[in-house]
Amino acid sequence: MTKLSKLNIFKQFLEKGPIILLFIATLNEFDFNYLELKYFSFNFPFILIYYWSLKRPGSLGYGLIFLSGLFNDAVVGLPIGVSSLSYLFICGFSSYLRNITLRPSKINDWFFFGFTILVVNSLMFAISNVFFNVQIIYSDVLVNILFTFLFYIIFSSLFEYYKNFVFGASNV
Amino acid sequence: MQPSSRDDFIIAIRSAFLKKENKQKYSLSALILLTLAILILGKYDFKIINYSKISLKEIAYRSTFVFSTPENLIKKSFIATKNHFLVYEENKILKEKVKDLETINYNSEFILAENERLKDTLNELNFSSNEILAKVIVDKQSPFLKSIIVNKGSKHGAELGMAVLDKEYLVGKIVELNFTTSRVLLLSDLNSKIPVDILPNSIQSILSGTGKENGKIQYVKEEALIENENKVFTSGAGGIFKPGIPIGEIDKKQSNLDINVSFFSDFSQLRFVKLRSFSPEEN
Numbered sequence: 356m357t358k359l360s361k362l363n364i365f366k367q368f369l370e371k372g373p374i375i376l377l378f379i380a381t382l383n384e385f386d387f388n389y390l391e392l393k394y395f396s397f398n399f400p401f402i403l404i405y406y407w408s409l410k411r412p413g414s415l416g417y418g419l420i421f422l423s424g425l426f427n428d429a430v431v432g433l434p435i436g437v438s439s440l441s442y443l444f445i446c447g448f449s450s451y452l453r454n455i456t457l458r459p460s461k462i463n464d465w466f467f468f469g470f471t472i473l474v475v476n477s478l479m480f481a482i483s484n485v486f487f488n489v490q491i492i493y494s495d496v497l498v499n500i501l502f503t504f505l506f507y508i509i510f511s512s513l514f515e516y517y518k519n520f521v522f523g524a525s526n527v
Numbered sequence: 528m529q530p531s532s533r534d535d536f537i538i539a540i541r542s543a544f545l546k547k548e549n550k551q552k553y554s555l556s557a558l559i560l561l562t563l564a565i566l567i568l569g570k571y572d573f574k575i576i577n578y579s580k581i582s583l584k585e586i587a588y589r590s591t592f593v594f595s596t597p598e599n600l601i602k603k604s605f606i607a608t609k610n611h612f613l614v615y616e617e618n619k620i621l622k623e624k625v626k627d628l629e630t631i632n633y634n635s636e637f638i639l640a641e642n643e644r645l646k647d648t649l650n651e652l653n654f655s656s657n658e659i660l661a662k663v664i665v666d667k668q669s670p671f672l673k674s675i676i677v678n679k680g681s682k683h684g685a686e687l688g689m690a691v692l693d694k695e696y697l698v699g700k701i702v703e704l705n706f707t708t709s710r711v712l713l714l715s716d717l718n719s720k721i722p723v724d725i726l727p728n729s730i731q732s733i734l735s736g737t738g739k740e741n742g743k744i745q746y747v748k749e750e751a752l753i754e755n756e757n758k759v760f761t762s763g764a765g766g767i768f769k770p771g772i773p774i775g776e777i778d779k780k781q782s783n784l785d786i787n788v789s790f791f792s793d794f795s796q797l798r799f800v801k802l803r804s805f806s807p808e809e810n
Contacts (some may be wrong), residue, residue, distance in 0.1 A: 378594075379594055382587065382590050382591045382594040382595075383591065383594045383595050383598055416552060416553075417552070417553050417554075417555055417558050418552055418553045418558070421553075421558045421561070421562065424562075425583055425587075426583070426587045426590070429580075429583055429584045429587035429588070430587055430588070430591050430665065431672060432672045432674045432703075432710060433672070434566065434569060434570075435565060435566075435569055435576075435580050435583070436562045436563075436565040436566040436569060437566065439558075439562045439565075440559065440562045440563070440566070443555055443558050443559050443562060444559070446555055447544045447555050447559075450542070450544075450555070451539050451540060451542075451544075454538075454539040454542050455535070455539045482566065486566070486570055487570065488718075489672070489718065490717040490718050491717070492717060492738045495738065
């Protein structure tokens with residue numbers, strides 16, 4: 356009996372995995388700065404939010420995504436609300452893609468992700484720059500977008516395994 | 528009549544943004560409107576939003592400190608390993624530097640004493656300082672913003688605009704004050720602008736951050752007079768900092784046309800910093 360309830364708790368923990376990972380990612384802001392890799396950065400929360408909103412919307416609540424955006428702004432030092440807005444737009448874009456897709460394809464998702472992050476980053480940095488006078492190095496933003504786009508395909512495969520393991524292959 | 532592709536598009540957009548989805552407590556459009564309200568009210572310093580922001584930041588900074596522990600451990604081990612391999616070469620260089628510094632130290636002690644005497648004679652301003660030691664709790668330098676969070680806030684006497692020093696080197700200033708924490712904008716941040724004095728020719732200029740590890744000198748007429756390894760100090764112009772706080776040295780070796788400044792302090796290795804405010808002292 357105890358064994359069963361322990362298994363149940365573990366399963367519940369795994370089901371909350373995406374949201375836990377999102378909060379760890381926003382609060383921890385993985386940066387790999389200590390590796391001193393020039394021009395390397397990517398936005399992990401973008402990948403995470405897009406994938407899970409697209410494939411299993413129930414895993415990430417919009418309210419929690421909004422909250423994680425606020426935390427991310429506080430940690431990174433951006434005007435409060437900018438990240439939340441971009442995260443919510445990503446949810447909107449992925450929800451749109453889900454509504455219009457009859458036969459899901461990984462390549463379609465990937466390219467639509469590229470389009471999404473281009474729009475969302477433009478919006479995010481336009482707000483920061485125009486309304487809050489935050490100066491930005493545009494080449495760094497472009498590199499960040501490029502790496503985020505490239506990493507999507509790797510992380511989406513990893514998330515696919517995780518999803519199939521925790522929720523089962525057919526549970527979409 | 529068959530629905531057009533434009534109708535499909537509108538239906539899909541409406542369904543994505545306006546309708547509350549299954550398994551979601553809040554609708555996306557409501558949250559987007561709430562975020563816009565936070566952004567607009569925050570921009571115009573609405574009081575409730577400001578208090579909420581401060582509370583949110585206090586929670587976020589403390590949580591980040593806890594959540595960063597595993598990554599910080601990895602980071603420390605990585606740096607320790609890297610340093611281990613460099614230790615022999617570094618030791619040789621350091622031995623030679625110590626010899627040079629000993630000689631310079633004797634000279635500077637004499638010059639400092641002489642400077643004090645001369646200032647007294649000229650009846651010039653001296654500065655008294657108020658210092659607080661702070662621990663760096665978050666040093667997540669995003670690719671876009673270079674800042675750190677320290678564990679001292681208004682409760683401990685920290686103030687906006689206070690100089691932040693690593694040993695005696697300037698690293699930045701306080702730009703955001705919370706009750707128990709503060710955000711320090713580093714000199715390397717793109718938004719940082721500090722009036723500086725470049726010695727030995729005493730050229731007044733502005734040091735701007737580049738968003739990378741170095742800074743660059745801007746708005747200077749006598750570019751030709753600035754040479755490699757010239758030292759950069761605060762000029763005290765604008766009354767933000769006292770004059771003469773060391774910042775870095777000119778690095779003209781880099782391939783671009785800018786006059787770059789290498790900072791004396793390594794901003795990625797900040798653990799404890801001093802928050803210092805200066806006020807002129809009456810003679």
